[in-house]
Structures are given as structure tokens and as C-alpha cells.
Amino acid sequence: MSLPTVVICVDHAYVSGGQSKVAIESAVGLKAAGARVIFFAACGPVDERLAAAGVEVVCLGQHDILGNPSRLAAARQGVWNARAAAVLEKTLDQLSYDRTIVHVHGWAKALSPSIAKPIRAANLPAVYTMHEYFLHCPNGGFYDFRKGAVCPLKPMSAACWLTNCDSRNYPFKLWRNVRMFVAQRVAHLAETFSDIVLLSDLQEKALAACLPTGAAIHRVTNPVEAEPLGRKADPRSGDFLFVGRLSAEKGAFLFAEAARRAGATPVFVGDGPIAAELQARFPQARLMGWKSPQQARQAMRAARALVFPSLWYETFGLTALEAKAMGTPAIVADGCAAREAVEDRVTGLWFKSGDADSLASAIRELKNDAAIAEMSGRAYDAYWAAPATLERHVAGTLAVYEEMLARRAAA
Incomplete structure (x- = not known):
């Protein structure tokens, strides 16, 4: 059976952090394994490895929220990126219904909750990798930056709205709550994903009360760049x-x-x-x-x-x-x-x-x-x-995709 077409969605087409790094490496690895890969991102420049690997790239050339010189435009885009929704809809319309997977690695820095609309309209199986907690927590970390401690509050509760937990200021926290309201009540972002990839046991514990009902939960290890250099000659040295x-x-x-x-x-x-x-x-x-x-x-x-x-x-x-x-x-x-x-x-x-x-x-x-x-x-x-290689990551990811497609075929 041929490998699926995969549309990878993430805010940045370059390495801006661990989230985009994994998305890029995963795209390159999936392409090398034989899948058709389309990399959909809001912000460039585009990592050279994507083109070199033959990955198809759709990059909107937008600013991310913090990099936008217009704070009003940034606030509007962060809540609902209309252009991202329109271009993603056009991209998905051209793809096979039977063998296409949408894999979202991140949305909170540029793409916005708007991407849920075209994914749901296309009726394609979609999976989300939980690189952070923005799908459920307004500030993305279940963390009170003011107190310097893990936050025990229920996300979007009255206490959550009244608490200034943000690393910047209270108005920014309120904006994030508005965005979360749109994600939950307008876009229905979390419910868009039939499958969730978690990275650790602790995540599953932290998200126990939040994960979408009926979503299939998977564990796929992020790839690690490393070479087998052998045991250290003198492990007692160093800082x-x-x-x-x-x-x-x-x-x-x-x-x-x-x-x-x-x-x-x-x-x-x-x-x-x-x-x-x-x-x-x-x-x-x-x-x-x-x-x-x-x-x-x-x-x-x-x-x-x-x-x-x-x-x-x-x-x-x-x-x-x-x-x-x-x-x-x-x-x-x-x-x-x-x-x-x-x-x-x-x-x-x-x-x-x-x-x-x-x-x-x-x-x-x-x-x-x-x-x-x-x-x-x-x-x-x-x-x-048991090294966390890119090959192991790709194999685990493809296994998730095949399970998703098998469920669709059975349904």
C-alpha cells in the first residue's frame, strides 16, 4: 500500500524552537520514507532542508504574533488568521480524500484557531502533536508566571479569567483567553483532531481532564540529533x-x-x-x-x-x-x-x-x-x-497515520 499524503501545519517554516524543529525534521524523514509531504506554514524563511528533500512548501510569508510591527494586526491574526484558513482550504481541496492526513504541530504563534475550519470542511483525519499546551491552556503552559509555579486552576474558569498568570501583562492574558474562547467555541479546534500525539507520561497526567473525548492517544518520541561517539574518555572533567x-x-x-x-x-x-x-x-x-x-x-x-x-x-x-x-x-x-x-x-x-x-x-x-x-x-x-533516531520517529508517526486511515476505511 502506498504511503499517505501528509499536510504538516506549523507556525514557522524555519527552526524557531523545538516545535518547528521537529515538524521540519519529521517532514524530511517522511518524504525520505516515500510519503508525499506538504509543509504548510505562516512564517518564513523556509528551511533549506525542506526543498532539498523534495517537500512541497506552502509558506504565507506572514509575521508571527510577536514579530508583527502592527499590534492591532497581530492581535487580529492571532485570534483568526483568515488568510491561513483560505489558503489551507485551497490546499486541502486538491488532495485525495482517502489517503490524506493533516498533522498539526503548532498554531498559536501565527496560524491561529482558524485552521480548524478548512480541516473540518475537508473531512480529513487530523492529528495534533502536543509540543505545548495551547490547545487547552490560554498561556500554553499550565503555569503561573507571576507566582513562578504550576497553575492549579481549571482553564477558562472564572478564576482563570480573573488571574494574571501571563509572563507579559494582564491585558495580554485577557487577549489569550479571548483567543482560547474562539478556539473552543467558534473553531472547535480541539475536537478537530481525532488523534493526539503526546510526548511524555507527565503530559497525559496534566491533560487528563482536558483531552477531547474519544480522541485516540499515541506516543511518538521526538527525534534526537546525536552520533554514537562512544563512552566518554574522562567523564569526571567538565562543568x-x-x-x-x-x-x-x-x-x-x-x-x-x-x-x-x-x-x-x-x-x-x-x-x-x-x-x-x-x-x-x-x-x-x-x-x-x-x-x-x-x-x-x-x-x-x-x-x-x-x-x-x-x-x-x-x-x-x-x-x-x-x-x-x-x-x-x-x-x-x-x-x-x-x-x-x-x-x-x-x-x-x-x-x-x-x-x-x-x-x-x-x-x-x-x-x-x-x-x-x-x-x-x-x-x-x-x-x-534504544536511540531516539529520526527513523524511529518516522516509523512511529507512520504507524499513527495507518491506524487513522484504517479507522476511516472501517467506518
Whole structure:
């Protein structure tokens, strides 16, 4: 049987974060496997790998919400991107009803809830990969940025409307609630998807009360870029390393404070809104700025341990898995999805989420050369026993598609 036609929908046609990165790599992998792939995005430029792989691209050349010079136009587009809906409708109208899948990886930064309308009109099976939580939570994280803690409120409840949980300001939070109202009551976005791909057990727990009734739930691992370099020659060398966006919810301040208490130097690869404050409050910290993906992996390979101190749920914890592939143990918060990449006290350590003393204790424990050497070898062996390759990701994705098409044929 021939492979299906796949329409991948995502906000950006270039790597703007993990969401678009996975969408692009998945498109390239699916095309290589023999599927016809159409990549539908609002914002360019288009990643060169898509054209090189023969992926068909429909890019609208729009701004995303935060990059739009007109705040009024951005607000309007974010709630209902009429052009995205019209062009997606035209794109879907040209495709086979029997062997086409629509796969949405992201909509909240540019495409808007409007994409649900043409997908539903085409009556095509649609699947959503939960790279974040915007399908159910107005700010996309089940997180109160003001309190610096996971939010216990029911999304879109009266308490949710009255709570300023946004990282920017309360008017922006209210705009996001309006967008969520449109997504739920006008577009019926969540109900558009017969299938949902989750990335972690924690996601399923966090979304227990939110997932669409009757939706089929799948688990497909995101692909990890890594080479089997062999066990580290000297795992006892290197620093305690943070890789990612420098923001409060990612736990950057927590790591710096814990490292200070443990007498270690915190090293940060990445940048973000708190970089200047982080350096001012913790002058001993070394901020390396953004690095290319290859340079970031090299830094992880050279590190003594990766620290993943995120305060919110996360969805997957890709960095922790990348470090594992490099043979670098990880110290992870026990309240985030990255803990699933680490077997506690075997390939790394868990610490109590948000607790600087608990994290400091874990850092002190991994100052022990014998402990770090043993965990490094175990981490490397565990990852490469079942590596999260692009081929594995594509196989899992195609299995989801075939199940969706089989249900349609049976119906």
C-alpha cells in the first residue's frame, strides 16, 4: 500500500524552537520514507532542508504574533488568521480524500484557531502533536508566571479569567483567553483532531481532564540529533551545564543559586530575558550565549553533568535526552517531563522541583568522581540501546497515520 499524503501545519517554516524543529525534521524523514509531504506554514524563511528533500512548501510569508510591527494586526491574526484558513482550504481541496492526513504541530504563534475550519470542511483525519499546551491552556503552559509555579486552576474558569498568570501583562492574558474562547467555541479546534500525539507520561497526567473525548492517544518520541561517539574518555572533567532559554520558568535562577550553595560554577549555554539579571545576581556564573546545535551538543559532551531545573511541566525534555546520548548524566526536576529521560540514581539524579537545597545536594553528589563516571557510562549505554533516531520517529508517526486511515476505511 502506498504511503499517505501528509499536510504538516506549523507556525514557522524555519527552526524557531523545538516545535518547528521537529515538524521540519519529521517532514524530511517522511518524504525520505516515500510519503508525499506538504509543509504548510505562516512564517518564513523556509528551511533549506525542506526543498532539498523534495517537500512541497506552502509558506504565507506572514509575521508571527510577536514579530508583527502592527499590534492591532497581530492581535487580529492571532485570534483568526483568515488568510491561513483560505489558503489551507485551497490546499486541502486538491488532495485525495482517502489517503490524506493533516498533522498539526503548532498554531498559536501565527496560524491561529482558524485552521480548524478548512480541516473540518475537508473531512480529513487530523492529528495534533502536543509540543505545548495551547490547545487547552490560554498561556500554553499550565503555569503561573507571576507566582513562578504550576497553575492549579481549571482553564477558562472564572478564576482563570480573573488571574494574571501571563509572563507579559494582564491585558495580554485577557487577549489569550479571548483567543482560547474562539478556539473552543467558534473553531472547535480541539475536537478537530481525532488523534493526539503526546510526548511524555507527565503530559497525559496534566491533560487528563482536558483531552477531547474519544480522541485516540499515541506516543511518538521526538527525534534526537546525536552520533554514537562512544563512552566518554574522562567523564569526571567538565562543568555543571544548563542549555536552553534563560528564563525564570526554565529554572535558571534556581540553578545558579543551587550551584552557589554547592560551591560549583554554573555554566549557561543559551540566552533570554533574564540574562542580564542572572549575571548581575550571580557574577560567578559563566554565560556562553546561544550556540549552534552542534556546538551545544559538544558542550554537553564536555560537561560533567547537565542540569535541567525547569519549574513547569515541559512536554518532553529534549535536552536531557541529548545529554544522555552524549554520555552526560542529567540532574532533573522531579516535576517536569525531563525526569522520564533519567533513571534516578542510575543515569542521573532527580531533585525536588523548585527546591534550591535539593538541587544543591544533587550537585554536591555528582562532584564525586566515582559516581559521575559510573552514571556517565550507564547513561550512554541506556540511550544507545534504544536511540531516539529520526527513523524511529518516522516509523512511529507512520504507524499513527495507518491506524487513522484504517479507522476511516472501517467506518
